[in-house]
Amino acid sequence: MKALVYHGAGKKSWEEKPKPVIIEPTDAIVKILKTTICGTDLHIMKGDVPTVTDGRIIGHEGVGIIDSTGSAVTNFKVGDHVLISCITSCGKCEYCKKSMYSHCTTGGWILGNVIDGTQAEFVRIPYADNSLYPIPAGADEEALVMLSDILPTGFECGVLNGQVKPGDTIAIVGAGPIGLATLLTAQFYSPSEIIMVDQDDNRLDVAKTFGATHVINSAKENTVEKIMKQTNGKGVDVAIEAVGVPATFELCTDIIGAGGHVANIGVHGKSVTLHLETLWSRNITITTRLVDTVSTPMLLKNVQSHKLDPNKLITHHFRLDQIEEAYNTFGNAAKEKALKVILTNE
Numbered sequence: 549m550k551a552l553v554y555h556g557a558g559k560k561s562w563e564e565k566p567k568p569v570i571i572e573p574t575d576a577i578v579k580i581l582k583t584t585i586c587g588t589d590l591h592i593m594k595g596d597v598p599t600v601t602d603g604r605i606i607g608h609e610g611v612g613i614i615d616s617t618g619s620a621v622t623n624f625k626v627g628d629h630v631l632i633s634c635i636t637s638c639g640k641c642e643y644c645k646k647s648m649y650s651h652c653t654t655g656g657w658i659l660g661n662v663i664d665g666t667q668a669e670f671v672r673i674p675y676a677d678n679s680l681y682p683i684p685a686g687a688d689e690e691a692l693v694m695l696s697d698i699l700p701t702g703f704e705c706g707v708l709n710g711q712v713k714p715g716d717t718i719a720i721v722g723a724g725p726i727g728l729a730t731l732l733t734a735q736f737y738s739p740s741e742i743i744m745v746d747q748d749d750n751r752l753d754v755a756k757t758f759g760a761t762h763v764i765n766s767a768k769e770n771t772v773e774k775i776m777k778q779t780n781g782k783g784v785d786v787a788i789e790a791v792g793v794p795a796t797f798e799l800c801t802d803i804i805g806a807g808g809h810v811a812n813i814g815v816h817g818k819s820v821t822l823h824l825e826t827l828w829s830r831n832i833t834i835t836t837r838l839v840d841t842v843s844t845p846m847l848l849k850n851v852q853s854h855k856l857d858p859n860k861l862i863t864h865h866f867r868l869d870q871i872e873e874a875y876n877t878f879g880n881a882a883k884e885k886a887l888k889v890i891l892t893n894e
């Protein structure tokens with residue numbers, strides 16, 4: 549089969565690899581129908597994720613068809629259409645029992661990281677019964693690719709951890725696919741105001757069409773001043789960090805109102821300054837989370853009922869064998885006006 553293989557920082561190739569085989573009785577082999585590229589894959593390509601080693605097939609999102617199953621798989625049979633979760637979970641360990649699948653002792657984020665991933669014609673999925681979701685007949689499978697990672701991430705790490713409530717004023721810092729997924733799912737709870745902050749005017753324009761009530765280009769405007777004016781000097785009820793750099797985390801702690809929640813989503817590579825000298829008395833909560841994908845079945849229902857339209861996040865289409873071109877487009881997102889790209893295995 550063909551697959552996208554990482555060969556060290558800056559090096560990748562679309563090349564021939566052996567078709568995966570069942571190793572454990574709980575495995576399934578899935579033929580990929582559609583996959584995509586994540587911001588995290590760009591980090592991997594830069595060499596930022598040391599657990600990914602030379603020869604690894606990357607990718608942790610997608611939908612496909614069951615090609616074969618191990619003897620212990622009971623939820624799926626050959627030919628079933630499935631949604632692949634970016635998080636692999638055994639369903640039995642202490643963390644899985646607490647619905648903290650991201651910390652499964654033999655799973656978590658392993659796909660396209662420490663085991664081969666989904667940017668390939670076939671992928672081996674461990675603990676298939678727990679790590680795959682059945683796709684309802686007639687579902688829009690392309691839209692469901694957005695449920696492998698970005699929608700549960702925005703919802704769980706941003707909206708749930710931020711405890712967004714009806715009437716809240718919320719700020720989302722970062723209008724990439726994750727920030728926009730947060731914007732879409734925050735609206736389940738009817739916040740009264742959603743302020744979107746980014747440095748890319750195109751993404752801010754997209755955010756307006758997705759339901760942002762105010763947008764701020766932080767490269768051109770004084771964000772703290774503008775948000776304080778907007779909130780009568782009080783600050784926001786919930787500030788969600790969806791970038792992953794010190795400046796944006798500190799911005800969230802600068803704009804948070806008394807009693808508010810700062811929910812971090814971004815993957816950080818550098819330490820940030822925590823201004824406890826001003827924050828200690830403000831009754832705020834700061835949360836962090838690696839996506840657990842426990843909300844996937846709920847999100848699937850809301851896509852089916854058209855309460856949530858993930859298609860809005862898809863801007864570009866390619867054949868799977870055009871994946872290197874797709875990386876160039878996604879890697880130049882601002883210039884290409886790209887959000888998510890869909891790769892189809894024809």
Ligand SMILES: NC(=O)c1ccc[n+]([C@@H]2O[C@H](COP(=O)([O-])OP(=O)(O)OC[C@H]3O[C@@H](n4cnc5c(N)ncnc54)[C@H](O)[C@@H]3O)[C@@H](O)[C@H]2O)c1
Binds near residue numbers: 795
């Ligand atoms: N916690 C988790 O489980 C989890 C899961 C998936 C992704 N992530 C992380 O979420 C973050 C967002 O992911 P994404 O795919 O949307 O990334 P992205 O790079 O596509 O989007 C980031 C956005 O931030 C904007 N930005 C950059 N610097 C900024 C600044 N100083 N001020 C304001 N805006 C700025 C960019 O213009 C861009 O639109 C990343 O750090 C990613 O690694 C976390």
Ligand SMILES: [Zn+2]
Binds near residue numbers: 586587588697
């Ligand atoms: Zn991802």
Ligand SMILES: [Zn+2]
Binds near residue numbers: 638639640641652653
């Ligand atoms: Zn587990």
